[in-house]
Amino acid sequence: MSTRIPGFYNLSPNKRLEHLAKHANLSKEETEIIKGGKGFSVADADRMIENVIGYMPIPLGIAVNFKVNGKDIFVPMATEEPSVVAAASNAAKYTYNTGGFTTSYSGSIMRGQIQLTNVNDPYGALARIYENKEKILAMCNEQDPTLVSLGGGAKDLEVFVIDGLTQKMVVVHLLVDSQDAMGANAINTMAEAVAPVIEEIAHGKAILRILSNLADKRIIRARGVFENPFQDNEEAMENFLSAYELALIDPYRAATHNKGIMNGISAVVLATGNDTRAVEAGAHAYASMTNHYQSLTHWERGENNSLVGTIELPLAVGLIGGATKSHPIATLATKIMQVETAEELAGVIASVGLAQNFAALKALAGEGVQKGHMKLHARNLAIMAGAKENQLNEVVKCVTQKGSYRFDEIKEIVDTMNKME
Incomplete structure (x- = not known):
């Protein structure tokens, strides 16, 4: 089914759901879960977190007009903010006839960090840790044979000597392929298991043993060509590009610019039961990797007064573990999207972020966002x-x-x- 449904926003919630049910082959029971008639209860909430007294519903909307890597995708978005779903849908419409969004993925490598203090010879310790790399990786992989059997697991390590305020610290990074999981639990388990061994090798004291949410080896990129969005209006085009340029050089503007991107990204991350805080922390850290906080997107003129937009950011999302499987709505959200891998999911999410940024800049270049x-x-x-x-x-x-x-x-x-x- 095409995601180009004119007047979708004018339909009743039930009619919209009927469209999705046909597209994703949802059962009557599954549509009732989405409508809130059954499925998630206080008992379910009590199994997920502590001290439960109830749960707080968040509106679940559907962004239309999205085509990602040649595939039409209805995108579930969980958000309380008006205009987010509408803006993403409208923006995606400009890319539909030019092929939609195209994505690429660097892989599913996550980092686990082990911090060592009280090391008398930090550079010697660095060398000894590398000398024992295979032993350390083997011990990591003993912790999760299932992940290893699927082609994942600990693949490599990196060691750094970092100047602290009072001493030089040695920090070991375990590079773990988490496949279609976000990977936090697997990586933390590995880090805690090998910390005593690394401590002994380094002749130091292991303090932190936890993953990093700056997933700079799990990068997703998305590109879209937005077809003549200003109808040959040169002034509007210049205004758009000027607004983007400010986000490259001014952190005050970049913060709001990237917040708009995360309006879309976090809404899909939440709808699919993934960790919004981890994704947001990683995105903002990545925007600062050059020691200057700046835009996560880039915009250029294309042919025939089109705009070419690209986005690049770390996206540690998965289809396995956590609320992605324990929350019934999250499970149905991924079914509606018809994504089968973490790479596909990340590609859709990044595309939504790029669309959201286009919509915000287009509004700012014209009448403003407020109207x-x-x-x-x-x-x-x-x-x-x-x-x-x-x-x-x-x-x-x-x-x-x-x-x-x-x-x-x-x-x-x-x-x-x-x-x-």
Whole structure:
């Protein structure tokens, strides 16, 4: 099924779900889970975290118009922020006829760190650790024979001598191929298992034994050609590229620029049960790798007044372990996307991030982001003002026609409606 469905946003939630059910071959029971009729309970929540008293639902939307590596994909996005899903869908539309998004992946290598202090000869320790590399890797792989049987496991190590405030520290990086898992549990287990051996080799004291969320050997790249988005308007094109340029050189702008990218990325990461905090930490750290915080995306002029956008960032996401399998909605989200590997999932997520960035810059180059955002936010304001369900559409219509979204004015409209009933 094509993801180009004109007027998808005008359909009712049930009609949208009917489209997805046909596309992903969802059963009646699975559609009920998505609608919240059954599936996730307080008991499920209690199995996932501590001191549970309930759970907090987050809206689950579907981004349309996405084609990634030649495949049409409906993208589930879990977010509380209005305009995010709409912006991603609209942006993807500009790439659909030019082939959609194309991605590449550096592989699924993650880093586990072991910090050593009180080392009298740090450079000698570095050499001794490398001399015992095969022994260390073998011990790591004994911890997870299943991962090894699937082609993953500890593949190599790197050793660094780092100048601390009070002493030189030796830090060992275990390079572990986590395959289709995010890998945190496997890597932490390996690091803790080999720490005593490395401690003995280095003649030091092992302190930290944990993975790094800066997954710089698990890089995803996505590229899209956005077809003549400004209808040959040279001024708008220049405004877009100027806004992007500021994000390359000014960290104050780059922070907001990248936050917009993460609006899309984190929404898909959350929908699929992956670790939003790990992905966000890794992305922002990667944006600072040159010791200057800057944009995760790049934009260039293409042929026929098109824009060529690229994004590059670490994405430690998986389809195995954690909430990806224990949360029923997360399981169904990946079924809707029809992704079968962590590489495919990362490619979709990066494409959404690139689309989200395009949408934000396009709005900033034109009328600004606030008009469109507030139009979608009007329903929330109407609810805050006390509007009833049967009044919401009329309230939104009134304020949209007026072009003003002030809360006091919306409250006045709602109060007037209530007096007339």
